[in-house]
Amino acid sequence: xxxxxxxxxxxxxxxxxHRRCRSSFWIHDPEQVFSELNLREGDCFLDMGCGSGDYAxxxxxxxxxxxxxxxxxxxxxxxxxxxxxxxxxxxxxxxxIAADITAPLPIEDxxxxxxxxxxxxxxFKLADVEGVLFNEIRRVLKPGGRIVIINCKREIQPFGPxxxxxxxxxxxxxxxxxxxxxxxxxxxxxxxYMIQFIKK
Numbered sequence: 625x626x627x628x629x630x631x632x633x634x635x636x637x638x639x640x641x642h643r644r645c646r647s648s649f650w651i652h653d654p655e656q657v658f659s660e661l662n663l664r665e666g667d668c669f670l671d672m673g674c675g676s677g678d679y680a681x682x683x684x685x686x687x688x689x690x691x692x693x694x695x696x697x698x699x700x701x702x703x704x705x706x707x708x709x710x711x712x713x714x715x716x717x718x719x720x721i722a723a724d725i726t727a728p729l730p731i732e733d734x735x736x737x738x739x740x741x742x743x744x745x746x747x748f749k750l751a752d753v754e755g756v757l758f759n760e761i762r763r764v765l766k767p768g769g770r771i772v773i774i775n776c777k778r779e780i781q782p783f784g785p786x787x788x789x790x791x792x793x794x795x796x797x798x799x800x801x802x803x804x805x806x807x808x809x810x811x812x813x814x815x816x817y818m819i820q821f822i823k824k
Contacts, residue, residue, distance in 0.1 A: 648743040648774065649678035652813035658682060660811050660818055661772060666690040667737040670764065672725045673697055673744035677706035677718075683740075684710070684718040693718045694736075696725055726753040731764040739765060742774040743816065746789045750799065758803035762823060771805060771821045774813065781815055793819050 657679075663669060665688045671680040674695035684693040695718065697703055706720040723730050725741075726748065739761045748757075761771055776784050778792040791799075796819060797807050805821035 647676045647678045648816065649676075652774075652816055654678075654682065656811070656813065657774070657818065658686065660809070660820070661738065661740075663687055663691075663738065668692045668735055668766075669694070670729075670731060670736045670739045671695045672739060672741045672761075673747075674706065674720070675702060675742075677702075677709065677720065679740060679742055680706065680718060680720070681710065681713065681715065684715040687717065689717055691717055694731060695720045696723045696729070698722065698724050726757055728756070729760045729764055733763055734766050736764045736769055737766055738770050738772055740772045743776060745773065745791060745796075746776055746785045750791060754799055754803075758800060758805075762804055765823045767823065769823045770808070771800065771823075772818065773820075774816050774818050776816055784815070793817060797821075 661683075663683055663686045665686070667687045668691060669680070669683040669687060671677070671683065671693065674680050674697045677695050680693050680695035687693060693715075695703075695706055697720075700722045703720045703722045710718040710720065721730055725744070765771075773796065775793075775796065776790045778787060778790040778795075780787055793810055800821050801807070804824050806824050807819065808822050809820045811818040
């Protein structure tokens, strides 16, 4: 039996569907993740399915006051917690919004440099949501903007979602390329992988 309780990145829901705002941030090296992300001051970063907001907070510190970070999650309690934390850290460039990432996004056209999804895609049946999800990402990205995805490797592991809920890099590439993107890199993060696509 898979033990989800030992993996923060995958255990997003507790009993009776109550939200657990956990994060995959520390299951791999965050310095490697942000080195691969290569964010710059002034960038606009969209964290889709942000959970506790660890990635959004780090991104906010990197892009600075001339940049913006939007953090989306469907659970209002987590968004409220992240808003409070960002305020206590004086991160005025971070805006947390309660939103369903498989619906039209509350983000302006062509305004985002990087759309980021960390250990999120296994929650959905991709075939059911890919049209809205990737067309909306394409809409909000600037020309040459990037999708960056951290995903669970499609292999048996001592924690995380069952194998049948995971997507391989090849599966993602085949899906995402059809929406006008091209793969640019693939990095091994240990239990997970990080794949990047550019808007063509």
